[in-house]
Amino acid sequence: MKYEKKMMPVIFALILLSSIMLQLSGCGKSSATTSSSTTSKTSTSSRLSGNVLVTSADRNVSINVPAGWNTSDLGLFPGAAIGVSDEANNEYLIITEKSKADVKANSTINDYLNLAKSVFGLAVTKGVWGQPSNITIGGCKGLAIQLTGFRRSDGTDTTYFVNLLESKNYFYNISGYTLTASADANKSTLEKIINSFKEKD
Numbered sequence: 001m002k003y004e005k006k007m008m009p010v011i012f013a014l015i016l017l018s019s020i021m022l023q024l025s026g027c028g029k030s031s032a033t034t035s036s037s038t039t040s041k042t043s044t045s046s047r048l049s050g051n052v053l054v055t056s057a058d059r060n061v062s063i064n065v066p067a068g069w070n071t072s073d074l075g076l077f078p079g080a081a082i083g084v085s086d087e088a089n090n091e092y093l094i095i096t097e098k099s100k101a102d103v104k105a106n107s108t109i110n111d112y113l114n115l116a117k118s119v120f121g122l123a124v125t126k127g128v129w130g131q132p133s134n135i136t137i138g139g140c141k142g143l144a145i146q147l148t149g150f151r152r153s154d155g156t157d158t159t160y161f162v163n164l165l166e167s168k169n170y171f172y173n174i175s176g177y178t179l180t181a182s183a184d185a186n187k188s189t190l191e192k193i194i195n196s197f198k199e200k201d
Helices: 007-021 109-123 180-195
Strands: 042-048 051-056 061-066 082-086 091-099 124-129 133-137 140-151 157-166 170-179
Touching (some): 061 082, 091 180, 109 124, 109 140, 133 157, 157 180, 170 180
Antiparallel strands (some): 042 051, 082 091, 091 170, 124 140, 133 140, 157 170
């Protein structure tokens, strides 16, 4: 059975819209402040030893996914910098990015985490959040947290691996998700993709 994806665009759209009120500070990278929140397609992908390098259309971020994945899954969220999936295994991942020039000052990564929780609460019932942990991925610091709950749209039991990162000029939401029944089997693949995240120098 194919995993229904219709609610994820709503979740990520709400996170993006709400994040205008936030500013994060973090790792030093490029000083460019061009926002790509309206980016709707992945520009490039190239095969590297069994993996595919997927780069956002603005060339700001990239990840590696296994060969055979859909590297331009625009149905996940049309405004995502990157959307990738393996529908056969019910594995999905989205990266959203927001320029700090477009967000409110004096907010923290914890403020953004609280906002993300409230937004996910609109789409997930009986949500159970794990404990956040500090992470550094691709030179960017942030928080990782897991959510398990039932989607309001269809009652599907879903597990989300939510990763909020901050850089000098952007903040990112890298979220992989899958059916909870498949979470143990799919976690390693999703985390490997998440940990391959890189922001351009």
